[in-house]
Amino acid sequence: MNEPFYTSDWHIHSVASYDAHLHVADLVSQAEKQGLTDYGLTDHVNVPSWIHFLRASRELVRQYARPGFHFGVELTTISGYLERYDREHGTKEGYEKPDLPGPEPVAFPLTAEELDECGVEYVIGAAHWVLDAPRTQDVVVADMHRQNLYCACSPLVDVVGHPYCFFGTYEDRNGRQTPFDDFSIIPQSMHEELWAAIRENGKAMEANIDFFCGNHPEAFRRAYADFVRGAFEAGVPITIGTDCHGPQYNDRNDVCREYLGAVGFRAGDFSIPRFRKPRTV
Numbered sequence: 001m002n003e004p005f006y007t008s009d010w011h012i013h014s015v016a017s018y019d020a021h022l023h024v025a026d027l028v029s030q031a032e033k034q035g036l037t038d039y040g041l042t043d044h045v046n047v048p049s050w051i052h053f054l055r056a057s058r059e060l061v062r063q064y065a066r067p068g069f070h071f072g073v074e075l076t077t078i079s080g081y082l083e084r085y086d087r088e089h090g091t092k093e094g095y096e097k098p099d100l101p102g103p104e105p106v107a108f109p110l111t112a113e114e115l116d117e118c119g120v121e122y123v124i125g126a127a128h129w130v131l132d133a134p135r136t137q138d139v140v141v142a143d144m145h146r147q148n149l150y151c152a153c154s155p156l157v158d159v160v161g162h163p164y165c166f167f168g169t170y171e172d173r174n175g176r177q178t179p180f181d182d183f184s185i186i187p188q189s190m191h192e193e194l195w196a197a198i199r200e201n202g203k204a205m206e207a208n209i210d211f212f213c214g215n216h217p218e219a220f221r222r223a224y225a226d227f228v229r230g231a232f233e234a235g236v237p238i239t240i241g242t243d244c245h246g247p248q249y250n251d252r253n254d255v256c257r258e259y260l261g262a263v264g265f266r267a268g269d270f271s272i273p274r275f276r277k278p279r280t281v
């Protein structure tokens with residue numbers, strides 16, 4: 001067996017996530033076999049009323065407590081209108097996007113007080129949805145950048161998760177609906193602004209292994225690896241995140257070596273998040 005290319009994984013979803021199927025008993029035994037020394041659960045909290053998922057996640061981390069196993073969370077950016085509605089109603093059911101001009105304000109679903117109350121050691125802040133309209137190329141790129149910067153600058157966040165995660169299609173400059181399979185639509189100036197914001201705010205950026213798999217074309221994967229390498233060379237600490245949703249916890253060393261190794265990363269180049277407890281003092 002080759003030496004592991006990475007020995008820590010900071011982005012893992014358990015059965016305490018609404019969309020994941022990984023049992024923590026399987027995670028901890030597989031992590032040990034694979035030679036992980038540090039890793040953390042980061043179950044999803046998408047709206048304030050989902051804090052019960054975080055409490056369930058905390059119980060799992062406590063139940064399987066061992067050295068190197070950490071308690072994180074993945075907070076998504078959401079519309080500030082949705083955040084306010086969910087807090088007022090205790091649910092997102094019945095929410096309708098208000099008919100107001102301009103992009104929706106960006107918010108996180110939890111506060112520093114709530115993160116402390118749950119004992120969260122580190123926060124992945126990550127965008128998942130476009131909050132501006134229409135879904136044309138320029139609007140989509142600008143909105144992804146806006147939300148990435150929000151994550152990079154938020155005092156809640158320790159790791160900016162999967163920059164430029166995108167679902168669905170957008171209208172390209174020729175009026176065609178297209179999936180996000182050409183990474184070069186993001187200007188280099190945006191990369192540099194994002195890297196500077198992450199670095200200056202003392203955070204890390206995630207190399208999300210999902211970007212090197214699935215339906216992404218080869219050129220996209222290579223461009224994404226160059227983007228991660230650019231961040232590293234600009235002084236941004238890089239954390240590994242497999243973003244596993246189960247049911248098995250898989251060894252991704254080969255794919256990491258193939259894409260991140262090809263742009264110059266070596267085992268030992270990857271960082272661990274800041275562990276901050278408490279956030280409120």
Ligand SMILES: [Zn+2]
Binds near residue numbers: 074126161165
């Ligand atoms: Zn995510």
Ligand SMILES: [Zn+2]
Binds near residue numbers: 011074
């Ligand atoms: Zn995730």
